[in-house]
Amino acid sequence: MKIVDCDYFIVGSGMAGLISALQLADKGKVVLVTKERLKD
Known part of the structure; x- marks a missing residue:
């Protein structure tokens, strides 16, 4: 698991x-969390 500071x-x-x-x-x-990958 990666820990990210925000x-x-x-x-x-x-x-x-x-x-x-x-x-x-x-x-x-x-940090923005989504269900799926972000698309362009």
């Missing part, structure tokens, strides 16, 4: 999760 941990890559991750990226390290 400032913000977001569960879900729906619209709200993605917008939150983008807005928080300027404030610290963000």
